[in-house]
Amino acid sequence: MSPALTADDLAVGYPTTDDPIVECENVILPDGEITALVGPNGSGKSTLLKALSGQLEPWAGDVRLGTDDVYGMEKKPLARRLALLSQDGDLPGSLSVRELVQHGRHPYRGFLEPLSETDHAAVDEALNLTGTDEFADDGVGNLSGGQRQLARIAMTLAQEPDVLLLDEPTTFLDLRHQLGVLDAVRALNDERGVTVGIVLHDIAQAARYADNLIALRDGVPYDWGPPAEVVTEQLLADVFGVEATVREGPEIVPHQPL
Numbered sequence: 001m002s003p004a005l006t007a008d009d010l011a012v013g014y015p016t017t018d019d020p021i022v023e024c025e026n027v028i029l030p031d032g033e034i035t036a037l038v039g040p041n042g043s044g045k046s047t048l049l050k051a052l053s054g055q056l057e058p059w060a061g062d063v064r065l066g067t068d069d070v071y072g073m074e075k076k077p078l079a080r081r082l083a084l085l086s087q088d089g090d091l092p093g094s095l096s097v098r099e100l101v102q103h104g105r106h107p108y109r110g111f112l113e114p115l116s117e118t119d120h121a122a123v124d125e126a127l128n129l130t131g132t133d134e135f136a137d138d139g140v141g142n143l144s145g146g147q148r149q150l151a152r153i154a155m156t157l158a159q160e161p162d163v164l165l166l167d168e169p170t171t172f173l174d175l176r177h178q179l180g181v182l183d184a185v186r187a188l189n190d191e192r193g194v195t196v197g198i199v200l201h202d203i204a205q206a207a208r209y210a211d212n213l214i215a216l217r218d219g220v221p222y223d224w225g226p227p228a229e230v231v232t233e234q235l236l237a238d239v240f241g242v243e244a245t246v247r248e249g250p251e252i253v254p255h256q257p258l
């Protein structure tokens with residue numbers, strides 16, 4: 001598999017930080033695969049995802065989408081190929097869900113240009129995939145936290161990127177909707193070969209779901225590869241500070257209630 005998104009010799013920080021938050025020699029999201037970023041709170045998962053997405057320019061190193069330098073690309077062509085669903089994001093409450101999802105088509109349209117049939121089809125599909133078609137005409141301001149999250153996911157899916165980066169997309173969602181979102185992303189991956197980078201908090205869920213894991217500790221990758229190789233008792237102890245048994249699967253059985 002060729003890499004869809006690669007980063008080399010990265011150092012990523014914020015204007016207010018003296019030292020880099022994330023330092024990685026080499027990060028690869030393999031083409032057509034699902035890679036989950038895991039690690040404890042504050043280990044730098046969101047920071048790495050933002051750097052990979054073109055939204056937080058690294059202090060050093062480069063990020064490439066195929067052979068193209070992500071930070072050298074114009075915004076619209078980049079947005080047609082790469083989409084980020086970040087953790088934060090206020091939504092304009094005056095919009096309906098459908099109108100919000102239509103915003104996902106911005107990379108394909110000129111200013112004030114009406115939506116084409118292709119745009120409408122992509123919006124309808126994103127609404128269906130996420131189940132937001134059931135409340136497509138409701139105002140975003142009247143939705144529950146979980147419904148709002150689903151609407152944001154639908155907007156990102158309508159963008160139809162080749163590479164989809166999702167930062168904790170299951171936050172706020174009940175179990176049924178968590179599984180629904182993960183299934184929808186998996187379907188995009190299976191059916192269209194969309195490359196996925198996803199931050200997931202639940203390492204057991206990430207291990208079941210993803211083709212590859214990148215485990216971050218203090219801003220540095222501790223290990224990466226297929227879940228069966230990465231999820232070891234040593235990793236759980238070193239990265240998460242948890243004593244647990246790992247059974248085949250991999251299935252994690254904590255020694256103490258977490």
Ligand SMILES: Nc1ncnc2c1ncn2[C@@H]1O[C@H](COP(=O)(O)OP(=O)(O)OP(=O)(O)O)[C@@H](O)[C@H]1O
Nearest residue numbers: 014016017021039040041042043044045046047048
């Ligand atoms: N905008 C910012 N400015 C300065 N420091 C930041 C900023 N955003 C994050 N950080 C710092 O970077 C570090 C890593 O944060 P990041 O959000 O990348 O971690 P994370 O692994 O995604 O955490 P979580 O699992 O809690 O979401 C933290 O110490 C955080 O305080």
